[in-house]
Amino acid sequence: MPTTSLWSHWLGPGGRNRMAQRSARLCRRALAATMPAMAEPGSVRFLPLVLVASFLTLLLTIVRTLGEALQWHAKWFASAPGGSMSLLGIVWLVPLFGLLFGRRAAQIGSRPPFLAAFAVPLLGLAAIIAAIGWIGTKLQGQALYDGMATLFCGAPAVALLGLFVWPRLFFVTLAYGLFARIPVAVVQWLDLTQGWGTHYGMLHPSLPADLAFDAKLRLVTLAQFGLWVPFTILAGTACAALGAATVRRA
DSSP: OOHHHHHHHHHGGHHHHHHHHHHHHHHHHHHHHHHHHHTSTTTGGGGHHHHHHHHHHHHHHHHHHHHHHOOOTTTTTTOOOGGOOTTOOOOGHHHHHHHHHHHHHHHTTTTOOOHHHHHHHHHHHHHHHHHHHHHHHHOOHHHHHHHHHHHHHHHHHHTTTTHOOHHHHHHHHHHHHHHHHHHHHHHHHHHHHOOOOOOOOOOOOOOOOOOOOOHHHHHHHHHHIIIHHHHHHHHHHHHHHHHHTTTTTH
């Protein structure tokens, strides 16, 4: 099938239901995959930590949404596309909780070779960041939309590097990534439908100005699960390797 036809199939007017159904199936499979891993002996110790991390992340998401919608101090609650690297972004929690996840894993005896657990996810993350930079600076209009959508569909495959180097942490960071990003996806939908004007509903300025609502919603949803969840897995696993290194071997 030609590329244009493929994207028309999934991203065109008739693709909304297909995309929603496929996303729902993927989420069910991902959640089902995390449950056996979290239920393994020793993994029960991860559950409270993951739930606390997810709750704190949710609180930060709520505070930031309120701050941007009510136009609080712009230094902390910037509503520009991408969030302007705000210090209140939940992205900064990933290294912190990654360190804690790694320490907990080492305490229960899960500790792969440091170099593999640290360097391999980091290389995968660097590849995704490089692709983002190239797509964001070299493409415009519909080509940019297609490039971003392609990246968001391909990044999860790169995140599988974490599964090969540290399976336990892969499922832990996957669970945390989903718990962190599902609320953001809901906020994005509310922003686009209610016109809150937060960064969650802002798109890259080089995208087509006349982009339809369905196309905007598909792209921002793909970004949450196809970019930020893989980011959480890769960055979280690399930081977990550092955290595990701080725990003395028995």
